[in-house]
Amino acid sequence: MKIETKIAHFSSPLYLESGRILEPYEIAYETYGELNEDRSNVVLVCHALSGSHHAAGVYEGDRKAGWWDGLIGDGKAVDTTKYFVVCSNTIGSCFGSTGPMSDNYPSHEPYRLKFPVVTIKDMVRAQMQLLSHLGIYHVRAIIGGSMGGMQALQFAVDYPNFADEIISLAATYATRPWTIAFNKVAMEAIRKDPRFEHGNYERGAFKEEGLDGLAIGRIAGHISYLSPETMDKKFGRNYVNNDGLFELFGRYEVERYMEYNTANFSRMFDPLSYLYIVKAINTFNLSRGYDSLHDAISRIKAKVHLISFGTDYLFFPCEMEHIAKMMERNGQPFSYKEVESDYGHDAFLVELDKFEEDIRRVLS
Amino acid sequence: MKIETKIAHFSSPLYLESGRILEPYEIAYETYGELNEDRSNVVLVCHALSGSHHAAGVYEGDRKAGWWDGLIGDGKAVDTTKYFVVCSNTIGSCFGSTGPMSDNYPSHEPYRLKFPVVTIKDMVRAQMQLLSHLGIYHVRAIIGGSMGGMQALQFAVDYPNFADEIISLAATYATRPWTIAFNKVAMEAIRKDPRFEHGNYERGAFKEEGLDGLAIGRIAGHISYLSPETMDKKFGRNYVNNDGLFELFGRYEVERYMEYNTANFSRMFDPLSYLYIVKAINTFNLSRGYDSLHDAISRIKAKVHLISFGTDYLFFPCEMEHIAKMMERNGQPFSYKEVESDYGHDAFLVELDKFEEDIRRVLS
Numbered sequence: 001m002k003i004e005t006k007i008a009h010f011s012s013p014l015y016l017e018s019g020r021i022l023e024p025y026e027i028a029y030e031t032y033g034e035l036n037e038d039r040s041n042v043v044l045v046c047h048a049l050s051g052s053h054h055a056a057g058v059y060e061g062d063r064k065a066g067w068w069d070g071l072i073g074d075g076k077a078v079d080t081t082k083y084f085v086v087c088s089n090t091i092g093s094c095f096g097s098t099g100p101m102s103d104n105y106p107s108h109e110p111y112r113l114k115f116p117v118v119t120i121k122d123m124v125r126a127q128m129q130l131l132s133h134l135g136i137y138h139v140r141a142i143i144g145g146s147m148g149g150m151q152a153l154q155f156a157v158d159y160p161n162f163a164d165e166i167i168s169l170a171a172t173y174a175t176r177p178w179t180i181a182f183n184k185v186a187m188e189a190i191r192k193d194p195r196f197e198h199g200n201y202e203r204g205a206f207k208e209e210g211l212d213g214l215a216i217g218r219i220a221g222h223i224s225y226l227s228p229e230t231m232d233k234k235f236g237r238n239y240v241n242n243d244g245l246f247e248l249f250g251r252y253e254v255e256r257y258m259e260y261n262t263a264n265f266s267r268m269f270d271p272l273s274y275l276y277i278v279k280a281i282n283t284f285n286l287s288r289g290y291d292s293l294h295d296a297i298s299r300i301k302a303k304v305h306l307i308s309f310g311t312d313y314l315f316f317p318c319e320m321e322h323i324a325k326m327m328e329r330n331g332q333p334f335s336y337k338e339v340e341s342d343y344g345h346d347a348f349l350v351e352l353d354k355f356e357e358d359i360r361r362v363l364s
Numbered sequence: 365m366k367i368e369t370k371i372a373h374f375s376s377p378l379y380l381e382s383g384r385i386l387e388p389y390e391i392a393y394e395t396y397g398e399l400n401e402d403r404s405n406v407v408l409v410c411h412a413l414s415g416s417h418h419a420a421g422v423y424e425g426d427r428k429a430g431w432w433d434g435l436i437g438d439g440k441a442v443d444t445t446k447y448f449v450v451c452s453n454t455i456g457s458c459f460g461s462t463g464p465m466s467d468n469y470p471s472h473e474p475y476r477l478k479f480p481v482v483t484i485k486d487m488v489r490a491q492m493q494l495l496s497h498l499g500i501y502h503v504r505a506i507i508g509g510s511m512g513g514m515q516a517l518q519f520a521v522d523y524p525n526f527a528d529e530i531i532s533l534a535a536t537y538a539t540r541p542w543t544i545a546f547n548k549v550a551m552e553a554i555r556k557d558p559r560f561e562h563g564n565y566e567r568g569a570f571k572e573e574g575l576d577g578l579a580i581g582r583i584a585g586h587i588s589y590l591s592p593e594t595m596d597k598k599f600g601r602n603y604v605n606n607d608g609l610f611e612l613f614g615r616y617e618v619e620r621y622m623e624y625n626t627a628n629f630s631r632m633f634d635p636l637s638y639l640y641i642v643k644a645i646n647t648f649n650l651s652r653g654y655d656s657l658h659d660a661i662s663r664i665k666a667k668v669h670l671i672s673f674g675t676d677y678l679f680f681p682c683e684m685e686h687i688a689k690m691m692e693r694n695g696q697p698f699s700y701k702e703v704e705s706d707y708g709h710d711a712f713l714v715e716l717d718k719f720e721e722d723i724r725r726v727l728s
């Protein structure tokens with residue numbers, strides 16, 4: 001199938017949790033499969049911090065498939081011969097939806113630091129607008145991992161009648177200080193980088209040479225996405241071949257991995273977007289706006305499927321379990337599975353074989 | 365007692381593991397208690413990454429006590445009415461022993477990046493020189509936590525007849541890629557900071573305004589010294605009072621803690637020293653220079669006491685257990701204790717009540 005990014009334009013305001021307004025705004029999205037006549041076959045997929053609306057398929061002339069291509073496609077767990085799959089870029093991101101480097105209408109100057117803080121709740125509200133724009137008022141399922149899993153849960157709480165099934169992987173009910181601390185490395189490293197210019201850098205400034213601060217922050221990110229066990233298997237104490245053990249800047253393989261991956265990332269991701277999305281993750285708290293977490297969870301009417309990963313050092317299994325136990329006590333329909341994995345938090349992106357059958361079953 | 369830092373000068377070369385030579389060199393140290401007549405009451409204390417020779421007591425006119433003051437002193441677990449305690453600043457550090465900002469003899473210019481890479485083995489060898497300079501050829505015990513615990517173990521392996529008892533806390537047999545990755549954040553953040561000037565900054569350049577890169581790297585450090593559980597208890601999701609939740613740079617309490625502690629640190633610790641010591645930690649591997657870890661461990665003649673902490677996310681309990689199991693199989697004298705703690709890696713500095721009786725017993 002031909003994969004195309006579409007842009008939906010909205011001239012009506014998006015009311016944000018902060019009390020501020022985003023107006024106008026755009027949402028970049030992709031769809032896979034065909035919408036059936038009674039519009040009852042929609043699956044919404046939500047992406048994580050560094051992801052985008054490009055969840056599946058390969059662009060013409062491109063080589064790399066979407067970030068969950070192993071899961072979404074004809075005959076796959078999210079079967080596009082049956083389902084109409086929608087994935088959109090979250091507001092605040094830098095892949096086509098309105099974010100801090102978008103025009104601060106009516107000027108043609110970017111918002112930069114004038115962009116309003118957005119939250120997971122806001123991301124969810126924007127997606128509701130998109131779906132309504134597409135004539136979709138109910139979906140079969142909402143699926144996401146990490147920040148995508150937060151969105152799936154937020155949908156379940158804020159719009160109890162909107163989805164039949166919620167599948168949330170490697171997420172939490174509220175971001176813990178441990179994760180906020182990891183994000184702090186990125187926030188400080190970006191802010192303190194002189195080339196960040198307090199947010200006043202030019203568009204495209206980092207296309208050739210990425211922002212060091214973002215690359216440094218991303219090292220902390222990668223630590224939290226892996227686990228000690230993964231790193232042992234993946235790198236061990238192997239040293240880079242041509243580096244000297246007694247050279248100060250000689251590198252272990254894990255260091256080369258960090259350098260390579262983070263340098264690439266800092267060329268393709270906008271640092272302001274990174275700050276805004278990280279802020280959205282930090283402020284995520286399912287109970288905000290409700291009397292308590294219990295109150296928020298009790299609102300849920302969809303069947304919720306929680307999947308955690310044993311070696312996830314960013315959002316620990318106990319966090320998903322906390323939700324599961326609460327739903328159990330409430331007598332709400334749910335399932336909980338802790339996947340044994342050595343891949344840490346990243347397992348939701350790489351160890352698809354460990355949970356694709358669960359997703360297939362939910363959707364069948 | 366009056367606490368004084370002494371400096372020992374060495375004009376003979378220190379032969380380093382790298383094949384390079386440090387000559388001349390100095391070692392800053394402190395002693396507490398009195399050396400008895402037959403010199404049989406010596407306890408050597410080894411410090412961690414950010415520590416110094418100032419392990420106990422309070423300097424005249426100062427308020428802050430040494431980093432293990434709760435453990436070392438008259439009537440304390442390391443009882444200075446009985447023992448003569450020696451603690452020295454490791455070579456490469458910035459508190460008086462020869463390090464990268466020391467004169468590159470015979471010039472009066474600092475070594476900077478010309479300083480040789482030093483290892484835990486080298487730090488141990490330098491301490492052997494210091495003790496020999498003090499007329500001490502055998503010690504009752506060697507105690508240290510984290511990098512200090514690495515040194516204690518390295519003493520046990522390299523100089524099997526030197527100490528009766530080895531007490532190693534919160535350490536490992538070889539640094540794993542997980543820890544190297546945390547250190548990588550600091551290495552990159554320091555190197556990429558323009559004020560680091562590729563190591564060519566002036567002495568005292570960061571006394572007023574610390575190096576941002578070091579502060580950023582130190583955030584990653586603090587993450588690894590704490591644990592998710594500690595952070596929950598210490599900070600929860602508390603937000604700084606006068607910061608707005610929907611301000612991009614509004615802060616959670618955990619963020620304020622990181623800012624405050626790391627900014628202070630970056631004014632008092634030399635960034636080049638940080639790079640060199642972190643490198644020493646990364647390259648730590650008890651088996652290097654021997655046929656295998658088993659071969660290295662088998663050399664040990666001292667009684668080894670291993671203490672790990674349940675929530676240590678830097679050097680996990682399983683790493684100390686690995687050594688314990690090996691010694692058990694070998695029939696070597698050892699003890700192993702995993703302390704239940706919510707303080708993470710830092711427990712070896714703050715939860716003294718959880719292990720001071722063990723140390724008292726070993727020394728009694």
